Amino acid sequence: MAKISYYTEEGLNRLKAELVELKTKGRTAIAHQIAEARDKGDLSENAEYDAAKDAQGLHELKISKLEEVLSNARVLDESTIDTSLVSVLSKVKIKNVKSGAEMLYTLVSEEEADLKAGRISVGSPIGKGLLGKRVGETAEIKVPAGVLEFKVIEIAR
Structure with missing residues (x-):
């Protein structure tokens, strides 16, 4: 069962802004890193590509966790x-x-x-x-x- 968390309006807005940042600029930056690494040649021996893909996985995990937190967040009056x-x-x-x-x-x-x-x-x-x-x-x-x-x-x- 999900744990409800209570926030100030300011705190909740800060979390929402962080999520928007991760979904827009963060995803764009990682996609750019992956494209650069892909351009450097053979993907089977490309450590830079592997690192960029790992970073993408961690980034998506962070987005997923933040979405879960926000779905259980309530503003306290x-x-x-x-x-x-x-x-x-x-x-x-x-x-x-x-x-x-x-x-x-x-x-x-x-x-x-x-x-x-x-x-x-x-x-x-x-x-x-x-x-x-x-x-x-x-x-x-x-x-x-x-x-x-x-x-x-x-x-x-």
């Missing part, structure tokens, strides 16, 4: 989301109980995650651990370095 608990597209201010460090993250789909921009995936250990928590609750999250405790300070949209 932020105005209908309950802000009393952490969910997809929540902006969550958390505090590391042990170190006292505070962080602000937005929980997004895996494809939109960007740690430098403060956007973490709902599929990541921290994202999963925060889902469903309310302000004041503490989440014990198992990460590769051990178990971390985060207290939810604030939830916003």
Whole structure:
């Protein structure tokens, strides 16, 4: 069964633009590489031709996967989301109980995650651990370095 993923409108538009780019310019570039390699002679001993055909297969696989992601993608209407608990597209201010460090993250789909921009995936250990928590609750999250405790300070949209 296909897994439904929720996106911001901006994130979904970015994926659609990437698909259009792959189908147009990407396919054209690979077709050009194959034609160039074919012009160089005997195809049975032409490594350049083989490499171009392999690149074409990988490119088509990437297009296929992106089409599958888009077919299961939904835009999440932020105005209908309950802000009393952490969910997809929540902006969550958390505090590391042990170190006292505070962080602000937005929980997004895996494809939109960007740690430098403060956007973490709902599929990541921290994202999963925060889902469903309310302000004041503490989440014990198992990460590769051990178990971390985060207290939810604030939830916003």
